Amino acid sequence: MKLDFAVFNTDQINKKRMKFSAAGLMRSDEEHQREAFLSEAPIGTPAHMQHDMHRVIGWSRQLGHYIDGEMVRVLGCIEYPENEVDRVQLHERVVRHRKRVNEAQTAPHRDELSATIGLTSDEDLTFLRMESVFAKREGLAAELYPEFFVTSTSFVDKDGLVDYRELLSRTDELWPGVFHDKKRDLVLVAHRFFRRRLSHLNALNTEFLSSFSGVARENPKLRARLRLDPDLLGYPASTKGLIELEYWRGPKYDEDIGKIPSGVAEHKADERTRHFEGVDRTQIWWKAPETRIVDDTQADYRALEVEELIEDPSPGLANGRYGCRYAHAEYSSIADRITHFDGAIRAYDGDKYLTRFEASIDRAGKHSDYTKLFRFDGQLSVPDWKRLLSDYYRGNTLIPEYLGAALDAEQSSGATPSAAIRQRVEPPLAALISLSPGQLADGTMLYPELFQQIGTKYLPFVEVGVGALSKYLDGKHDKDVTPVGFHDDILNLSRLGIAESDKLADRFAEEIRGLADALEKDVENGRIEKAAIPIMWENDSIVITLTLAGRAALVSAILRRLPSLIDLTRMPSDWIEAMAHAVAEVAPVKDAAVIWDGVDRGILEIKRSGEVEMQWPINASLTEAAVASGLLNLPDQLIRTALDGS
Numbered sequence: 001m002k003l004d005f006a007v008f009n010t011d012q013i014n015k016k017r018m019k020f021s022a023a024g025l026m027r028s029d030e031e032h033q034r035e036a037f038l039s040e041a042p043i044g045t046p047a048h049m050q051h052d053m054h055r056v057i058g059w060s061r062q063l064g065h066y067i068d069g070e071m072v073r074v075l076g077c078i079e080y081p082e083n084e085v086d087r088v089q090l091h092e093r094v095v096r097h098r099k100r101v102n103e104a105q106t107a108p109h110r111d112e113l114s115a116t117i118g119l120t121s122d123e124d125l126t127f128l129r130m131e132s133v134f135a136k137r138e139g140l141a142a143e144l145y146p147e148f149f150v151t152s153t154s155f156v157d158k159d160g161l162v163d164y165r166e167l168l169s170r171t172d173e174l175w176p177g178v179f180h181d182k183k184r185d186l187v188l189v190a191h192r193f194f195r196r197r198l199s200h201l202n203a204l205n206t207e208f209l210s211s212f213s214g215v216a217r218e219n220p221k222l223r224a225r226l227r228l229d230p231d232l233l234g235y236p237a238s239t240k241g242l243i244e245l246e247y248w249r250g251p252k253y254d255e256d257i258g259k260i261p262s263g264v265a266e267h268k269a270d271e272r273t274r275h276f277e278g279v280d281r282t283q284i285w286w287k288a289p290e291t292r293i294v295d296d297t298q299a300d301y302r303a304l305e306v307e308e309l310i311e312d313p314s315p316g317l318a319n320g321r322y323g324c325r326y327a328h329a330e331y332s333s334i335a336d337r338i339t340h341f342d343g344a345i346r347a348y349d350g351d352k353y354l355t356r357f358e359a360s361i362d363r364a365g366k367h368s369d370y371t372k373l374f375r376f377d378g379q380l381s382v383p384d385w386k387r388l389l390s391d392y393y394r395g396n397t398l399i400p401e402y403l404g405a406a407l408d409a410e411q412s413s414g415a416t417p418s419a420a421i422r423q424r425v426e427p428p429l430a431a432l433i434s435l436s437p438g439q440l441a442d443g444t445m446l447y448p449e450l451f452q453q454i455g456t457k458y459l460p461f462v463e464v465g466v467g468a469l470s471k472y473l474d475g476k477h478d479k480d481v482t483p484v485g486f487h488d489d490i491l492n493l494s495r496l497g498i499a500e501s502d503k504l505a506d507r508f509a510e511e512i513r514g515l516a517d518a519l520e521k522d523v524e525n526g527r528i529e530k531a532a533i534p535i536m537w538e539n540d541s542i543v544i545t546l547t548l549a550g551r552a553a554l555v556s557a558i559l560r561r562l563p564s565l566i567d568l569t570r571m572p573s574d575w576i577e578a579m580a581h582a583v584a585e586v587a588p589v590k591d592a593a594v595i596w597d598g599v600d601r602g603i604l605e606i607k608r609s610g611e612v613e614m615q616w617p618i619n620a621s622l623t624e625a626a627v628a629s630g631l632l633n634l635p636d637q638l639i640r641t642a643l644d645g646s
Contacts, residue, residue: 001079022072027573037437053201064434068427069589105129132234142230159372161225176209187234198316208391222378267398282398283361342375429550429587434602462494468521487613489529509563549604
C-alpha cells in the first residue's frame with residue numbers, strides 16, 4: 001500500500017462556516033478506537049473519491065491530534081492500493097467494515113421502527129444508516145403515505161412532486177430534505193436522485209435542499225414542489241446530519257442573464273472535474289425569445305435547458321444505465337425574474353446514451369426515462385435561481401464557469417502552493433495526542449520501537465540522551481535493550497510508559513518532575529537544544545501517548561504543567577482544550593509547518609541530518625558486533641577486556 005499523509009480536520013472555522021471543537025474531534029477518535037477494540041476491527045474507515053461510497057480509493061486512519069500555538073489539527077494517513085493483492089485486501093476490509101457498522105448502528109432501532117411502520121423486521125425489509133436509520137423496501141413510504149406520492153391526491157402534481165408547503169404543514173424538517181411526521185413518528189426523506197450517483201449509499205445534496213428550503217420559506221407566493229423517496233422510512237430519534245467537508249463556493253457571476261445569446265454552449269470538463277466528479281461535459285441551451293400574452297399584456301420569455309453528461313453508469317440505477325442531471329427554466333425579461341424552474345434526472349440505457357453523448361442538446365430529442373425532482377413556479381429572483389442552479393449541480397464547476405464565475409484560487413490549484421509550504425517553519429513547541437488499543441505492563445519503563453543494525457545484528461535500543469536525562473532514566477528499560485545517546489543537541493526520547501496503578505496520578509507527577517529536572521540540567525549544560533518527549537499511559541484498554549516536541553526549554557516548561565493540565569482518569573477529550581490553551585500561552589505561532597516526523601508511529605520526532613556521534617554502554621555482545629562490522633576500532637587488549645566484560 002502507498003501511504004499519503006494529510007490534515008483531516010482542525011478546530012478552526014472552515015469554509016462551510018462550521019467549527020469543530022478540539023474536544024469534539026478528540027471524542028470522535030476515542031469512540032472509534034473503543035468501538036474498534038470491542039469489535040476486534042481494524043482502526044480506520046474507507047476513503048472515498050468525493051464522498052462517493054461507490055468509489056473507494058483507499059483506507060484512512062487518524063494518527064493523532066496535533067497541537068501548536070495556533071490550532072488543533074487531526075493528522076492522518078490514507079493507504080492506497082498499488083496492485084491487485086492490495087485492491088482485493090482493501091475490498092474485503094471495506095465490505096466487512098460496512099456490514100459491521102451498518103449492523104451496529106441499525107440493530108438498536110430495527111424492531112421499534114418496524115413496529116411503528118406496522119411490519120415485522122423480517123418482512124422483506126432491509127435497514128441502512130444514512131441521515132436516519134431507515135427501513136427500506138420498494139414502495140414502502142408510498143404505501144403508508146399515498147397523499148405524498150399518488151398523483152390523484154390534491155397536492156401531488158402529475159409528475160409525482162408534493163407541494164412543499166403542504167408537506168411542511170404536516171411534518172417538521174429536521175435536516176435539509178429530512179421530514180418528521182410527528183403523528184406517526186416516522187421520517188420521510190427526499191428522493192434518492194438527490195444523492196451522488198443516485199444511490200442510497202450516498203448522502204443527500206444538502207447544499208441544494210437547504211437552498212430549496214430557504215427560497216421556498218422566504219418567498220410565500222412562490223409555489224415549490226419536491227419529490228420524496230418512496231422506498232425509505234426512518235426512525236426519528238436516530239436522525240442526525242451528515243457533514244461532507246467539500247467546499248462548494250456557489251455562483252458569483254453577472255446577474256444580467258438577459259444578455260446571454262441564444263443557442264447551445266458546451267463546456268468540456270477539465271481533467272480534475274472528470275477525475276473527481278465523473279462529469280465529461282455540460283450542455284446549456286438558451287432558446288430564442290418567444291412572445292406570450294399574460295394578463296392581456298405582451299411579454300417576452302426565454303427558456304433554458306441544461307444537461308450534464310457523465311462518464312460512468314449510475315450505481316443507483318439498474319442495468320448499467322446513465323443518470324444525468326437536467327434543469328429547465330423560463331425567464332421573463334420584463335419582470336427580470338425566473339418564472340419557472342425545475343430539475344430532473346434523465347436516465348439512458350447504454351446504447352441510447354452513446355447516441356445522446358455524441359449529440360448536441362438541441363438535437364438530442366427525448367429518449368430517456370425522465371424523473372422530475374423539484375419545481376418552482378412564480379416570481380423567483382435571479383440571485384436565488386443562481387444559487388439553486390449551482391447547488392443542484394453541486395461539484396460541477398462548469399455551471400458557474402458558463403455564467404462567468406471565477407474559480408477560487410484554492411479550487412483552481414487544488415492545494416496550497418509548494419513555495420508557500422516551503423517558506424513555513426516548524427513551531428517552537430508542538431504536542432501530539434495519539435490513541436491505540438492495548439495495555440501497558442507494570443511499572444514505568446522505556447519502550448523500544450527502533451533497531452540499530454551493527455554488522456549482521458539488529459539490536460533494539462531506547463534513546464535516553466547523554467547527560468542528566470540518561471542518568472535519571474538508567475534502569476527504566478528491559479535489560480536486553482540497549483540505551484543510546486546522540487551528541488547532536490537533539491533528544492528523541494523513546495516512549496516512556498507509566499502503567500496503571502492505585503497511585504497513578506502521584507507516580508505520573510513524580511516521573512514528570514524527574515524528567516523536567518533532568519531536562520533543564522541538560523539544557524543549562526548545552527547538551528540539548530531540541531527535544532521530543534513521548535509519555536504514554538493506559539485508560540480502560542486504550543493507550544494514550546502524549547508527545548511534547550520543540551525547543552527543549554519550552555518542552556520543559558509545558559512538562560512541568562502536565563500534572564495540573566491532565567487528569568489521567570479521564571480521556572483526552574476532557575483535557576485537550578486545556579492543553580491547547582497552555583501550548584498557545586507558552587509558544588503562540590501563526591501559519592507554522594506541521595512536524596510530520598514520527599507521526600506514522602503516533603509520536604513526534606526531531607529530524608536529524610548528517611552523521612551523528614552515538615554512545616552506548618559497553619557490553620560483550622554489542623562490542624563484538626561493532627568490532628566485527630568495523631564500526632568500532634579498538635586495540636586487541638581493550639577488545640579482550642570488553643569481551644570478558646571486565
